[in-house]
Each structure stands twice: as C-alpha cells, then as structure tokens.
Amino acid sequence: MKPFKVGIIGVGNISPIYFEAGRKFDIIEIAACADMDVQRAAARAQEFGIPKACSVEELLADPEIDMVVNLTIPNAHADIHLKILEAGKHAYGEKPLATLLEDGRLVLAKAEEKGLRIGSAPDTFLGGGIQTCRKLVDEGWIGEPIAATAFMMYHGPEIFHPNPDFLYQKGAGPLFDMGPYYLTALINLIGPIRRVTGSARITFPERTVTNPSNYGRKFPVETPTHIAGVLDFENGAVATLITSFDVWGTKTPYIEVHGTEGTLLVPDPNTFGGPVYIKRYGHTDFAEVPLTHGYTENSRGLGLVDMAYSIREGVPHKANGELAYHVLEAMHGILQASQEGKHYELTSTCAKPAPLPMNFLR
Ligand SMILES: NC(=O)c1ccc[n+]([C@@H]2O[C@H](COP(=O)([O-])OP(=O)(O)OC[C@H]3O[C@@H](n4cnc5c(N)ncnc54)[C@H](O)[C@@H]3O)[C@@H](O)[C@H]2O)c1
Structure with a gap:
C-alpha cells in the first residue's frame, strides 16, 4: 500500500x-x-528522522506532498x-477549525471548490472510551438520548503554562480551547445541534x-472565562455545557448522557480511554462497561489516519x-446568545460521524 506523503x-x-x-x-x-521558525522545524526533523525541514512556502510547493x-x-x-487547499493538498488541522465563523466557512468552501x-x-471521540459509549447509545442501552450535562471547570492554564496569555484572548478562553472536545463528543453521541443559548x-x-x-506576571483577559450554555439538539435532547477557567474545584462529571432508559457516564473527552459507566432503569447503581474499542492511549492523529x-x-x-x-458555530452561538439575550x-x-469499526486496523 502506497502511503500518503504528509x-x-x-x-x-x-x-x-x-x-x-x-x-x-x-x-x-x-x-x-x-x-x-525554520530552525524549530529543522530540530523536529532531526528528532523524528524526517527527511525535509523547510519554509511553509517550500512545503506547500512540494509536488510530492499529498496532505498537510x-x-x-x-x-x-x-x-x-x-x-x-490552494496548493492542491488535503488539509487536516488541530482544533478549532478557525477562530472566526466566516473564516471557517471560507475553509469549507475552498475544500469544496478544490x-x-x-x-x-x-x-479523541474516535478513542476506545467514547466509541464504547457510541456503541452503547447506538444499541439502545440508554434508550433515546433526552438530555446531557458536560462540564469542563478549573482555575485556568496559568497554573501550568508559563505563557498562557493567548488562551485568554478572543477566539480562545475555556469555550474555544476545550469546548471542541465536549461538543464533538456530544454531537457524536446525540447528533447535530438546533439552537443554543447561554450566559x-x-x-x-x-x-x-x-x-x-x-x-x-500579570496579564489582561479579553474573552469570557465562565460560560454556561444550553444546547437544544435536532432530536429534542437538551444539554447543559459549562466551561470555566474561574472555579477552584468541582466534583461534577465530565459528560453524562441521559436516555429514556438509562444514563451513561462518558469519560474525559480530552482523552482516548475510559472508564465508561452505565446505570439502567431498575438498577441501583452504575456499572463499569469494558471498553469495546482500541486506541485508549493518546492516539492524536487517528482522525488524520481515518481521513487517509x-x-x-x-x-x-x-x-x-x-x-x-458545526462545533465552531455552536460556540460562537453561545457567546452571541449571551450578548443578545436570546437563543x-x-x-x-x-x-x-460513522462509528469507528471495532477492528479498525487491529
Ligand atoms: N499543546 C497541547 O497540549 C494541545 C493539545 C491539543 C490541541 N492543541 C492544539 O494544537 C495547536 C498547536 O498548539 P501547540 O500547543 O502545539 O502550540 P505551540 O505554540 O507550541 O506551537 C505552534 C507552532 O506553530 C508555529 N506557527 C504559528 N503560526 C504559524 C504560521 N502562521 N505559519 C507557520 N508556523 C506557525 C509556531 O512557530 C509554533 O512552532 C493549537 O490549535 C492547540 O489548540 C494543543
């Protein structure tokens, strides 16, 4: 099999x-x-045995490269x-797709045009933890999803990051930095979102x-740091999403999906693994579910491999x-709703997205 040159x-x-x-x-x-910083590229190339380190322009002009x-x-x-995309290559990137909504639209339109x-x-939603959750939902173990809660709360990255300023600028904050993990996981389990509101x-x-x-060292904050959102899904489910860099502690779960017949405890969507717990009607407590899928360790790049x-x-x-x-629009929508006071x-x-096959490359 000839690999894609990336x-x-x-x-x-x-x-x-x-x-x-x-x-x-x-x-x-x-x-x-x-x-x-071409020197940084050269150092990485040496570290990982990559044959070529160059400027962005040179990389994009290289006819050998299929995907960037x-x-x-x-x-x-x-x-x-x-x-x-303009250089005629497939593109895959880290989150979020863009910071501005109009830029996200331009990117989709360019891919379509080319x-x-x-x-x-x-x-991370392709990891063993969330794929196990997806299988449980698809097979009806919690019935029809009707509600969800998703919480990402701590006191901000300045605790561990020496230069956290960029995470407090417009287009960042807890919603844009961490929200994509939570929203993508929710959409993968419940489906697309119809409307949002928030404060x-x-x-x-x-x-x-x-x-x-x-x-x-002190630095200014330019974007909301505590965002409480409500999401109405196209299937009628209602979810609460809180992302915060303002709270000192919490005992809230990462994500819970509630169905007509049970509740699913979804693992940290910023990781690929478990644990997964389920509580079905008639049972007094949650039971841990063995993971059905692989890729439970940090497998960033799995989305790129699936794309290939x-x-x-x-x-x-x-x-x-x-x-x-869709995730980007939901995040902008929550902030806009907060400003305008309406959904x-x-x-x-x-x-x-289709589920990852249980035997994917195994
Ligand atoms: N660091 C993490 O733990 C982490 C985890 C998940 C996702 N991400 C995402 O990955 C992305 C990168 O994060 P990071 O932590 O590696 O950042 P970083 O600042 O460590 O690295 C970014 C690199 O991109 C280069 N760069 C910036 N603008 C450029 C441009 N216009 N042209 C060419 N090079 C440019 C910088 O020189 C730098 O080397 C972000 O979107 C972030 O949200 C990071």
Whole structure:
C-alpha cells in the first residue's frame, strides 16, 4: 500500500504525537515539516528522522506532498488551511477549525471548490472510551438520548503554562480551547445541534501566572472565562455545557448522557480511554462497561489516519470539516446568545460521524 506523503506545518508542543502517528500507521508517511521558525522545524526533523525541514512556502510547493497537517496556533488555522487547499493538498488541522465563523466557512468552501478533504481535531471521540459509549447509545442501552450535562471547570492554564496569555484572548478562553472536545463528543453521541443559548462573564479581568517560571506576571483577559450554555439538539435532547477557567474545584462529571432508559457516564473527552459507566432503569447503581474499542492511549492523529483511509475508499471521513464547523458555530452561538439575550439558531448542521469499526486496523 502506497502511503500518503504528509507535511506538518507548526512544530510546537502538540506536534510530537503527530510525528509518532507517522511511525505507527502505514497509510501516512511524514515527509516534511515546516514552521515560521525554520530552525524549530529543522530540530523536529532531526528528532523524528524526517527527511525535509523547510519554509511553509517550500512545503506547500512540494509536488510530492499529498496532505498537510496544520498544527499552528488557532488564529493561524484558517489562513494556513486556505493555503494548503490552494496548493492542491488535503488539509487536516488541530482544533478549532478557525477562530472566526466566516473564516471557517471560507475553509469549507475552498475544500469544496478544490475537491479536497478538510479534517479537524478533536479526534479523541474516535478513542476506545467514547466509541464504547457510541456503541452503547447506538444499541439502545440508554434508550433515546433526552438530555446531557458536560462540564469542563478549573482555575485556568496559568497554573501550568508559563505563557498562557493567548488562551485568554478572543477566539480562545475555556469555550474555544476545550469546548471542541465536549461538543464533538456530544454531537457524536446525540447528533447535530438546533439552537443554543447561554450566559458568559469575565470574572477576573486580570490574571496572574502562577507557573514557577513566570510566577507573578500579570496579564489582561479579553474573552469570557465562565460560560454556561444550553444546547437544544435536532432530536429534542437538551444539554447543559459549562466551561470555566474561574472555579477552584468541582466534583461534577465530565459528560453524562441521559436516555429514556438509562444514563451513561462518558469519560474525559480530552482523552482516548475510559472508564465508561452505565446505570439502567431498575438498577441501583452504575456499572463499569469494558471498553469495546482500541486506541485508549493518546492516539492524536487517528482522525488524520481515518481521513487517509476514507480518501482511498471514497467514503466520508469522521473528524471532518462540517462537524468542526458545526462545533465552531455552536460556540460562537453561545457567546452571541449571551450578548443578545436570546437563543441563537444554528445555520449549519452535520451528519453524526460513522462509528469507528471495532477492528479498525487491529
Ligand atoms: N499543546 C497541547 O497540549 C494541545 C493539545 C491539543 C490541541 N492543541 C492544539 O494544537 C495547536 C498547536 O498548539 P501547540 O500547543 O502545539 O502550540 P505551540 O505554540 O507550541 O506551537 C505552534 C507552532 O506553530 C508555529 N506557527 C504559528 N503560526 C504559524 C504560521 N502562521 N505559519 C507557520 N508556523 C506557525 C509556531 O512557530 C509554533 O512552532 C493549537 O490549535 C492547540 O489548540 C494543543
């Protein structure tokens, strides 16, 4: 099987796991990497034995490269995606698809115009934990999903990140940084969203780095840091989503999906593993469910691998642009609803991605 030749643009913190995916999966071969900091690209190439490190322009002009992974910072996602597609290559990127909604639309339109694929993280929903949940929902173990809760709450990344400023700028905050994991997991289990509403606040207009390497440095906050959203799904289910960098502690679960016949406890959607618990009507307590699917360790890049196989087989890929755009619209919708004091009706929809086969590459 001839692999797809893949280039990586953006070789920062998250990139090693993608370079490792190139070693693990036969369908992709990482042939080149680039970064606005070319020296950093050269260092990564050496670290992972990649034959070519170059500028972004050189990588995009390389006729050997079929597909490019965009691991730049969120504000650069749309611009780099558009350049990849314009260069005639399939694009796959980290979340979110874009920061602005109109940019997300431009990216989808460019992929359509060029007849190329656009894929986007998160792909954690393809992991063994959430795929087990998906199988339980699909097989009716909780009946019809009617409600869900999803909570991502802590006191912000300045605890562990030496330079967390970018996570408090517009297009970031807990909703845009972590929301994609929660919303993608919910859509994978319940289906597309019809409308959203919410309330959001900036609780602390100035924050202080508490990571030891920059301890005490103060920086401003430009985007809401506590966002309480309500989501109405097309199937009638109603979910509550809270994302917060403002709270000191919580005992809330990550995600619960409630059905007409039971409740499912979904594992952390920022991971690939379990545990998964279910409580069905007539039972007094939750029972742990053994995971039915593989990829329970950090398998970032699985969405890219699925995209590569899907191109070859001519079927839709799972971590796709429509899903990522729908997630982006839901996040913008929650903030808009908070500003305007009324529900936001989504204009986009997406198909529930097909489940990952239990024997995928095993
Ligand atoms: N770090 C994590 O744990 C993590 C986890 C999941 C997802 N992500 C996502 O991965 C993406 C990258 O995050 P990161 O932590 O690796 O960031 P990072 O800042 O460590 O790395 C980003 C890299 O992209 C390069 N870059 C930025 N703009 C560019 C441009 N226009 N052209 C070329 N190169 C450019 C930078 O020079 C840098 O090397 C983000 O979208 C983030 O949300 C990160």
